[in-house]
Amino acid sequence: MRAALLFGREDMRVVDILRPAPGPDEALVRVVAYAPYGTDIGHYTNRGGRYARAYPYGVGADFSGIVEAVGSEVTHVRPGDRVTALALNHCGKCAWCVKGVTNLCLDAEAISRARQACCQQFTIVAANKLALMPDAVSFEQGAMLAGVVVALNGFELMEVDPARPLVVIGVGAMGLAVIATAAAMGIGTIALGGTGGRVDYARALGARVLPLESYGTMVTSEALAISPNGFDQIIETTCSDWGLKQAVEVAGRLATIGVTGGGALPDCVWDIVLRQLRLVGISCGHHQQQALDLMASGKLKLDTTISRRFTLDQAPEAFALLAGREAADIGRVIIEIGAA
Ligand SMILES: [Zn+2]
Known part of the structure; x- marks a missing residue:
């Protein structure tokens, strides 16, 4: 089968590799659509040497496709099913998984299992990550599922108030997913970021956008001109120092800042994301x-x-x-x- 593999930094080649066979709890899926995210681009550029691993390897996690074959223990999907998958692995048995909150899985072995690579004709996926797609969901939509799942999780954890504006830092793949999901839920957004055409995509989704003059410039003063005391609900989607700084600067008193995940985050922030920690600033109060x-x-x-x-x-x-x-x-x- 054909597969796009990374052979080194910014060295991607499409080559023929053996088509894998699924293990007992796995499915082999014929990939139809794959939507790259920032983390995938991080792997490609190996930004800061952070992603270095043994080359060659396959990239991508967010895809949709059709089940081709399943392992002996797999019962909830069958060959021919239209499916999409999340990137994170889970065990399906621990206390959090039983509650359905599989992204907080406690099983270290399960969550460290290799993820699917999907910039290739077929991929092996832990079958418990696969979800059936309704007929009305296109393969392209299904490949963009992860950003919507992140957004919905963020709105719930942050207890986002639809009556107040949600500030979205960044208009990349994750930012656009958050803005689109917010629009679908009736939540108005103000987006900070974008130096080019991405601004138009964000505006078309209904966001009020404060674009950047150039990459890395700050737009916090423009944002604070809209709301001088700052904003109280902010989602950071760029996984960068720039983004975190913007988020904090536009935050008003007692604001809630949600931080989404991405490989470029410092390790300690990545831990905050994965364990869904609530980091609360505490000053000497009024008690x-x-x-x-x-x-x-x-x-x-x-x-x-x-x-x-x-x-x-x-x-x-x-x-x-x-x-x-x-x-x-x-x-x-x-x-x-x-x-x-
Ligand atoms: Zn689990």
Whole structure:
């Protein structure tokens, strides 16, 4: 069968390879449509050496096709079925999978299983990732499923209010999917990004777009001109430092920022995405009275952490102590400056 493989950085060649056979829990699918995302382009350019692995290898995860053959344990799809698949693997048995939240699968072995490569005539897929496509869904639409799934998950996790604008950072493959899904759900969007024709695609979907003069420029002041106190629901889709910075700068007080996944993210941010963590900024708040009440109740034992008391004249000694190695052994220090 014909397959587009990467043989090195920006070295893609279409070659003949052996058609694989499905394992017991796998399906062999004849690929009809494949829609590349930014992560696939990251593999192609091997941006920052981040994607380097043993060449050659096949690319792409988001596709649709027709089941050609299935393994012995596969029952929910049959040859001839029109199907689409997600990129992430799951076990189907752990507590999260049983609840249907397969993207939070706890089975390390299942989720580390090799993903399908779909820029080729046939692909092997873990059969539990396949979904049947209704007749009204075209193969092209089915190949673009992942962005819509991400968007719907984001709207739910972020508790997006359809009555307020949703800011979308980026108008690439994921950004357009978020904007289109928002439009379908009656959510208005303001998109930040785009230097060329992608801006028109975003506008045609109904977004108000603030394009960039050139790649990497900031448009936060234009956005804040629309809403001087910032926005309260923002989805970042570029997986870049630029995008995260834009998202934070246009965020108002107590805003919710959703971050979508992509290979270009720093590892720690990627972990936040995959485990759907909620990273909450916490400043010293407005709870003085509650704190004082806790102290007065006697339930709060913070005073037991005081290990040393100094006078004002002893302040240099106190600072030397706190800055030195002995600091590891002491709790809080109080400098008694005046008489009570
Ligand atoms: Zn699982």
